[in-house]
Amino acid sequence: MTIQHHPDDALLLEHAAGSLPTGPCLLVASHMEGCAHCRSRLAVLEAAGGVMLEELPAAGLDPQALARALAALDAPASAPARAQAAATHPPLPQGTAWPSALAGCPATPWRWMGPGMHWSRVTVPWDASANVFLLRIGAGKYLPQHTHSGQELTQILHGTFHDGRALFGPGDFDEADGSVRHQPVVQTGCECICLASVEGKLVFDGWLARIAGSVVGM
Numbered sequence: 001m002t003i004q005h006h007p008d009d010a011l012l013l014e015h016a017a018g019s020l021p022t023g024p025c026l027l028v029a030s031h032m033e034g035c036a037h038c039r040s041r042l043a044v045l046e047a048a049g050g051v052m053l054e055e056l057p058a059a060g061l062d063p064q065a066l067a068r069a070l071a072a073l074d075a076p077a078s079a080p081a082r083a084q085a086a087a088t089h090p091p092l093p094q095g096t097a098w099p100s101a102l103a104g105c106p107a108t109p110w111r112w113m114g115p116g117m118h119w120s121r122v123t124v125p126w127d128a129s130a131n132v133f134l135l136r137i138g139a140g141k142y143l144p145q146h147t148h149s150g151q152e153l154t155q156i157l158h159g160t161f162h163d164g165r166a167l168f169g170p171g172d173f174d175e176a177d178g179s180v181r182h183q184p185v186v187q188t189g190c191e192c193i194c195l196a197s198v199e200g201k202l203v204f205d206g207w208l209a210r211i212a213g214s215v216v217g218m
């Protein structure tokens, strides 16, 4: 299945400049590992950005500022020093790889959060504030309808879901915020596993869903 949904240009550039918070940074890195389209798109954007910076008039511009901006564009997009040891993570279906971006980030075993629904907390050793987790939702199941107080990024590792806006499959990336109210429904025949980063909280519609959300700290 070809990747249909990608991070937008702004996210790619912020990622390359190292200005994304840790959670979103890991999500974009996980996507780019498997997406040649985004890797080449970023190369084009970086080349364009470098040309624009070099063409700026020198007057009034701190030469060090230009050097720093260009260095930031050249810097590797990886997160800061991370543990080398392979961290444990919950079992994934055969053929589904644990993202290299998460090497050194341990994740808990699958925890029950509702019928057919499990989750796993991903710990980022170098940033305790990162809110990153995995969701494993059974075939035909759905997340309660919700919107977001901040940015929600999702990378699909396995299976497919439809959220009323589009169909998302393995390798796809989704960005949602307070302007999006959606209800992801996993397609029949195959469970769905997603990696997610949430800034702020998910805002669920129903009281039961709100309690479930507060229990797992989404």
Ligand SMILES: [Zn+2]
Residues within 6 Å of the ligand: 003, 005, 006, 007, 031, 032, 035, 037, 038, 039
């Ligand atoms: Zn992509």
